Amino acid sequence: MLVRCDGTRSGYQLLCNGSVYQCVCGHTGCVQSKTATCSKQGFSVLGQCVACGAVGKHTLVAPEAVGFRRTLMQDPQTS
Numbered sequence: 001m002l003v004r005c006d007g008t009r010s011g012y013q014l015l016c017n018g019s020v021y022q023c024v025c026g027h028t029g030c031v032q033s034k035t036a037t038c039s040k041q042g043f044s045v046l047g048q049c050v051a052c053g054a055v056g057k058h059t060l061v062a063p064e065a066v067g068f069r070r071t072l073m074q075d076p077q078t079s
Ligand SMILES: [Zn+2]
Pocket: 005, 006, 007, 008, 016, 017, 018, 029, 030, 031, 038, 039, 040, 041
């Protein structure tokens, strides 16, 4: 199960529910085909981050991946 965008689609007042991606800069958001389509849009259809402008640097955010990163950061050399 993937993380879903909880932003609102502009003009529709509907839950976005799109897949959420994370940029190398840490910015997260969904990908929309038009600019400012979602209140939490993170990337353009070309994969350009709205925060830092990097293109194609976003990866899909999934709960498994988030948990894996958290484990790596909070469990240093203890086991
Ligand atoms: Zn969205």
